[in-house]
Amino acid sequence: MTQPAPASSRFAGMTGRGLISAAAVVCVAALLPLGLSSYQVGLATEILIFGILAMSIDILAGFAGRTSLGHGAIFGASTYVVVYMTAQAAMSPWLALLLGVAAATVVAAVFALLAVRTSGVYFLLLTLALGMIIWGVCLRWTQVTGGENGMRGDVRPAALVGQNAFYWVVLACAAAASYAMWRFVRSPFGLTLRGIRDSESRMRSLGYNVPLHLFIGFIVSGIFAGIAGGLYAMFNNFVSPSTVALAQSVEGVLMMIAGGVGTLFGSFVGAAAIIMLENIVSSYTERWLMVLGLAFILIMIFAPEGIIGKLRAILSRKAR
Amino acid sequence: MSLFQLLNGLTFAALLFVVASGFTLIFGLLRIVNLAHGALYLFGGYVGYSVAVKTGSFVAGGIGAMAAIAAIGFVLDQGLLRFVRNNELRQVLLTLGAAFFLNDLALVIWGGDSFTVPIPDMLRGGMRVFGTFYPIYRLFVLVVGILVFIGLWALLNHTRLGALIRAGVDDAEMVEASGVNIRRVFLFTFLFGSALAGLGGLMGGAFLSLYPSADAEILTFSLAVVVIGGRGSLVGVAVGSLLVGLLNTLGQVMFPELAYFVIFGPMAVLLAFRPLGLFGRAT
Numbered sequence: 181m182t183q184p185a186p187a188s189s190r191f192a193g194m195t196g197r198g199l200i201s202a203a204a205v206v207c208v209a210a211l212l213p214l215g216l217s218s219y220q221v222g223l224a225t226e227i228l229i230f231g232i233l234a235m236s237i238d239i240l241a242g243f244a245g246r247t248s249l250g251h252g253a254i255f256g257a258s259t260y261v262v263v264y265m266t267a268q269a270a271m272s273p274w275l276a277l278l279l280g281v282a283a284a285t286v287v288a289a290v291f292a293l294l295a296v297r298t299s300g301v302y303f304l305l306l307t308l309a310l311g312m313i314i315w316g317v318c319l320r321w322t323q324v325t326g327g328e329n330g331m332r333g334d335v336r337p338a339a340l341v342g343q344n345a346f347y348w349v350v351l352a353c354a355a356a357a358s359y360a361m362w363r364f365v366r367s368p369f370g371l372t373l374r375g376i377r378d379s380e381s382r383m384r385s386l387g388y389n390v391p392l393h394l395f396i397g398f399i400v401s402g403i404f405a406g407i408a409g410g411l412y413a414m415f416n417n418f419v420s421p422s423t424v425a426l427a428q429s430v431e432g433v434l435m436m437i438a439g440g441v442g443t444l445f446g447s448f449v450g451a452a453a454i455i456m457l458e459n460i461v462s463s464y465t466e467r468w469l470m471v472l473g474l475a476f477i478l479i480m481i482f483a484p485e486g487i488i489g490k491l492r493a494i495l496s497r498k499a500r
Numbered sequence: 501m502s503l504f505q506l507l508n509g510l511t512f513a514a515l516l517f518v519v520a521s522g523f524t525l526i527f528g529l530l531r532i533v534n535l536a537h538g539a540l541y542l543f544g545g546y547v548g549y550s551v552a553v554k555t556g557s558f559v560a561g562g563i564g565a566m567a568a569i570a571a572i573g574f575v576l577d578q579g580l581l582r583f584v585r586n587n588e589l590r591q592v593l594l595t596l597g598a599a600f601f602l603n604d605l606a607l608v609i610w611g612g613d614s615f616t617v618p619i620p621d622m623l624r625g626g627m628r629v630f631g632t633f634y635p636i637y638r639l640f641v642l643v644v645g646i647l648v649f650i651g652l653w654a655l656l657n658h659t660r661l662g663a664l665i666r667a668g669v670d671d672a673e674m675v676e677a678s679g680v681n682i683r684r685v686f687l688f689t690f691l692f693g694s695a696l697a698g699l700g701g702l703m704g705g706a707f708l709s710l711y712p713s714a715d716a717e718i719l720t721f722s723l724a725v726v727v728i729g730g731r732g733s734l735v736g737v738a739v740g741s742l743l744v745g746l747l748n749t750l751g752q753v754m755f756p757e758l759a760y761f762v763i764f765g766p767m768a769v770l771l772a773f774r775p776l777g778l779f780g781r782a783t
Contacts, residue, residue, distance in 0.1 A: 300588055301531075302775070305727060312723075316720070427600070473604065476596060477598060
């Protein structure tokens with residue numbers, strides 16, 4: 181952990197340097213659409229949305245030591261609710277987005293209630309099984325979800341139909357969500373989560389309520405996954421069981437790992453790497469899932485600390 | 501619930517037992533959560549289907565499925581998992597990658613259509629059970645499930661290998677220290693557990709049919725069985741399979757579209773009181 185700078189030189193919790201670099205990154209990202217084709221802007225939007233999802237997984241994996249394989253389902257639950265509410269119930273998109281995030285929060289709360297008692301592999305298994313249940317319901321409950329065919333709806337508000345305008349809104353959301361998550365993991369609450377990650381028994385003997393902290397941490401993580409899912413509904417105007425499938429959770433986890441566990445903002449790098457890889461692979465072959473599986477195996481064997489961590493290690497070896 | 505539905509539940513439980521016992525053997529002894537187990541089931545089903553159609557023999561299909569899946573298990577264990585030993589999380593995620601790879605490979609080889617493994621003439625048709633007309637094949641599955649349970653029980657409790665496996669579940673390091681090559685026991689268990697998934701694939705392929713997302717469904721059920729029964733316990737798998745099989749059938753009869761919730765509810769209640777499952781022990 182870095183030493184906190186004296187409070188006087190900080191603005192909104194950021195040091196001057198942090199503030200400047202964050203502002204620079206956001207500015208560059210905001211200028212991107214001016215130099216990209218509308219297809220590439222769409223890709224960039226997708227990267228931002230999945231970056232939020234990967235970051236929400238990182239809150240738990242990197243800071244509470246619990247890797248979730250159920251976040252794709254939380255994400256997708258929000259997508260389903262948003263599409264359903266706008267397409268079937270003719271609700272305004274912004275209200276639907278709010279309801280979607282609320283639905284994701286409820287799903288996350290149910291998941292958390294069961295999962296906080298477990299750790300390690302059991303946590304992984306349980307979140308996986310819970311996510312599968314959401315997937316099963318979306319697939320089978322044909323009257324509401326449209327079954328295998330999914331649902332289509334004009335979710336995106338009229339003002340944001342343009343690719344660039346939507347990109348800027350997503351960028352604003354991503355920046356706000358990143359800032360909120362960053363503050364969250366650095367708060368006393370986030371520090372307690374880190375304590376739990378490092379030694380659960382010690383935190384318990386210090387008098388911390390470990391399950392309660394994990395419960396709240398899971399819900400916060402679920403809220404952000406829900407925001408990402410709602411934005412994805414607007415991005416795609418369509419939802420099908422593959423949005424809540426295991427592959428979605430797995431892609432989220434892979435992006436988070438590729439970016440580096442516990443780096444938070446690395447998630448955007450991981451999301452960019454995976455989505456661009458998917459895009460390149462898909463233009464040559466339909467075997468994206470095979471490549472995804474292979475990428476997973478290779479990263480687990482050769483670079484479990486993430487692509488960024490690996491590059492850093494290689495560079496430091498070269499420098500020596 | 502009528503007798504017909506009860507039998508449906510029992511036969512499904514028997515299939516689940518065959519698949520999940522392989523899963524829990526590997527989980528219990530090697531501490532590897534093999535998320536490729538569902539994919540192995542599906543792959544076994546497809547291989548068994550191809551062999552059974554080519555040779556016209558159901559038994560040959562079973563042998564082919566078990567041999568092929570044991571071979572894939574060998575590659576998985578010796579070729580990939582050996583690089584990530586002693587790190588549970590990396591193992592799990594690696595097997596997940598393998599699951600995606602295998603599933604997509606099956607899609608390339610066999611396409612997206614659904615297949616049903618041909619049932620031998622001997623097991624076709626139905627018979628009367630307590631006044632209800634019931635398909636013979638599903639009763640055959642029930643019998644195989646019971647035979648596998650007896651076989652596994654005898655293997656674990658009455659052979660030297662079984663004693664080594666049980667000792668390994670409790671304390672693998674100690675077994676190794678007493679001069680046993682535990683790596684070989686591990687490898688055998690991994691291949692055997694994988695072969696059980698392959699056998700399950702052939703058996704299930706004949707009455708549930710084989711299609712690209714069948715692996716995820718069977719994996720979810722297997723996870724539920726292991727979460728309920730507890731890690732590495734044979735009795736736990738049997739009880740878990742019965743519970744999940746019967747609850748699933750009950751759910752399908754009463755709330756066809758929400759059947760998943762019916763397994764989920766009891767699982768939730770159980771976890772609240774016994775996080776390690778009914779027969780699981782802390783290590």
